Amino acid sequence: MHLPNYSDARRREDKDYKRVDFEFSEEIKNKYKGKTFFLKTYGCQMNEHDSENIEALLMTLGFSKVDDYEEADLVLLNTCSIRENAHNKAFGMLGRLKHLKEQKKDLIIGLCGCMAQEASVVEEIMQKYKFVNFVFGTHNLYQLPEIIDKAVSESKQQIEVFSKEGDLVEGLPVVRANNYKAYVNIIYGCNKFCTYCIVPYTRGRERSRVKEDILKEIDELISSGYKEVTLLGQNVNAYGKDLYEDYTLANLLEDIAKKDIPRVRFMTSHPWDFTDSMVEVIGKYQNIMPSVHLPVQSGSSRILKLMGRRYTKESYLELFNKIKKTVPGVAISTDIIVGFPGETEEDFLETLDLVEKCKYDNAFTFIFSPREGTPACKLKDDVSLEEKENRLQRLNTVVNKYFLENNKKLEGRVVPVLVEGLSEKNDMYFGYTDTNKLINFFVDRKIEVGDIVNVKVTSAKTWSLDGELVE
Ligand code: 5AD
């Protein structure tokens, strides 16, 4: 048994971690043929991509996938810790699974992902959720086959969570959710320790993948017909810092852009690490999509300091304007937190002012959620929930206004679209533009999912565009 522990997770060591190739233990390959699994994923793209590995590992064990958890022999929850409601959703699901297990004694239930890295969660599972068969964390996903096998053969609850990141495991099998768009991890973990954020504890310190491994994965995706890759990391802009003297995200983006891949995206960027050469490379290559996610969190320099964000409103705006100037037609999106402890009405007005200046193409807005173990959790929080909700509503009104305004500017324009599928009513196709906007469009000839086509925007809404195929 290995239990999670935040004081270990907080400690960063400069030791070299090893890059090792994954090997699936032969004895348990296909051992569970005929059994089924249901996998539920909460949270970010990183988790979605981890689930693509989990699915492949389960299939190698012999399990096949079902879409209804009540039908499954094994139910696995890949969880998220970022805000309290992600927590509540997973615990709610565990409640439903408890009832199911009362009727289905052989049901195997597991929990993994970020919540598994939290000591308080694991304690609660050990005490109140004894029906959960196994728990493993974000650092030992590759051990899933052995952990499940042990959970099935021994009736004891298996808790296998490492608080320190181990080796960097390459070559995990993967079942990708999409045949044309792929996620590619480039860096794991985060060293920024923003005071509100739990990620540096749940995902460990920054570890970049070796560039040759990344480029090889992209070559394989190209040969399999992939049209778009999204480079993933909690902070992609720190890529390479832990591995190389002079090979950064700018170099990696450039090496990838020179390949025959029509669309390259990356997320998420921390403004602190966003160098001029990165901005230039994004502007230089047609196949690096003009779409940047640049979380600001707050427009008040005072709150930014309390958040430990390492930039001010002014320096953020400088970077924002540099990107806008250098990358033609770029769409910039952001994340914003309201109600950080001590946020005054004046601080909040600074956030609204920043939004008025940036006129974001998209924004994800949140009420501050105290996360146990983070420094902000200990700060005195004197803003009432009512006030926080009011600020969120006022913020959403302003951000929505600009989503629509930006979309309206595209009316009459022709935009490239990667076709994703047919709409529910089967009368329109849908896909995403280069700037990552959802568009529904009519066609007058045969097109295929995975094509990149030109679509004329006929009307704009707040959350999507309508259009028609041209040429
Ligand atoms: N409370 C509210 N929002 C948070 N985020 C991260 N931690 C918290 C928290 N404790 C938001 C940030 C981040 C996004 C992924 O989630 O805006 O960029």
Ligand code: SF4
């Ligand atoms: Fe949630 Fe962060 Fe974990 Fe992603 S990395 S699942 S956002 S806590």
